[in-house]
Amino acid sequence: MSALATAERLQPQLMTTPPLLTMRGITHRYGEVLALDDVSATVYPGEVLGIVGESGSGKSTLLRMMNLEETPQAGRYALALPGTPQNLFDLDRYARRQLRARQIGIVYQNPHLGLLMRNSSSGNVAERLLVAGERRFATLREKAGAALEASEFPLARMDAPPIQLSGGMQQRVQLAKAIALEPALLLLDEPTTGLDVSVQALVLDTLKRLQRDRAITMVIVSHDLGVIRTMADRVMVMRQGRVVEEGLVDQVFQDPQHPYTQTLVHAKL
Numbered sequence: 001m002s003a004l005a006t007a008e009r010l011q012p013q014l015m016t017t018p019p020l021l022t023m024r025g026i027t028h029r030y031g032e033v034l035a036l037d038d039v040s041a042t043v044y045p046g047e048v049l050g051i052v053g054e055s056g057s058g059k060s061t062l063l064r065m066m067n068l069e070e071t072p073q074a075g076r077y078a079l080a081l082p083g084t085p086q087n088l089f090d091l092d093r094y095a096r097r098q099l100r101a102r103q104i105g106i107v108y109q110n111p112h113l114g115l116l117m118r119n120s121s122s123g124n125v126a127e128r129l130l131v132a133g134e135r136r137f138a139t140l141r142e143k144a145g146a147a148l149e150a151s152e153f154p155l156a157r158m159d160a161p162p163i164q165l166s167g168g169m170q171q172r173v174q175l176a177k178a179i180a181l182e183p184a185l186l187l188l189d190e191p192t193t194g195l196d197v198s199v200q201a202l203v204l205d206t207l208k209r210l211q212r213d214r215a216i217t218m219v220i221v222s223h224d225l226g227v228i229r230t231m232a233d234r235v236m237v238m239r240q241g242r243v244v245e246e247g248l249v250d251q252v253f254q255d256p257q258h259p260y261t262q263t264l265v266h267a268k269l
């Protein structure tokens, strides 16, 4: 899609719809390391925000904050969802867990972080449904199957534990778990890194189809500009804990303004 077409698609939305996700002034240190330095982010409903940057630039830390896994030393975070406070970092652990289970899905690069590798794949997805109060075995299995199918996971393998599956299939189980409760926000941290190129393309196809069919709001972190170009509407470029450039993907990649983005883009050509 050209930059103009992307802008035309986004502009009416930007003008009429309030953002789903708003983060302001996120700052976090690990000892001497300033991992995030006054980072702000906005994501609109149905939009895909890409985050790129060199290793150690703070991408995964920011995503963990979006997933309420960690609390920054400064900053605010809101999701425009009924019954949520103005700053989600004010929520206690229980409320965070409930909100995460129902409204925020995440797919990690490392499936060990998202899955119980020795439980069945359907059981991993069902675990998410249990949080929503579903208890009947037949319904759990049916809904887990539907989420796995939507993630284009081969249903014949739904009882196999992830440890026995290929990397691509493991990512599809993570995805099924993440979307099982139809969350408002889907976070993807290097979801295809480490997969064979052909498998990577298939997983990206699934993500794109899901995004198109369900208009899921997504934030995708990747060091791979190709993945961001394929998936994202807008991109945020991070370096040393700061956002150095932000804009529509086509504009940023065709006409990068910041010297670091220029290096990043030209290194990939």
Ligand SMILES: Nc1ncnc2c1ncn2[C@@H]1O[C@H](COP(=O)(O)OP(=O)(O)OP(=O)(O)O)[C@@H](O)[C@H]1O
Pocket (backbone or CB within 6 Å): 030, 033, 034, 035, 053, 054, 055, 056, 057, 058, 059, 060, 061, 062, 223
């Ligand atoms: N739990 C932690 N304890 C100490 N330092 C951390 C921790 N998590 C992240 N850091 C540091 O914070 C900085 C940002 O790390 P982060 O993982 O967010 O970067 P990244 O951009 O995702 O990198 P990569 O692409 O390599 O995953 C790095 O210097 C990292 O070493």
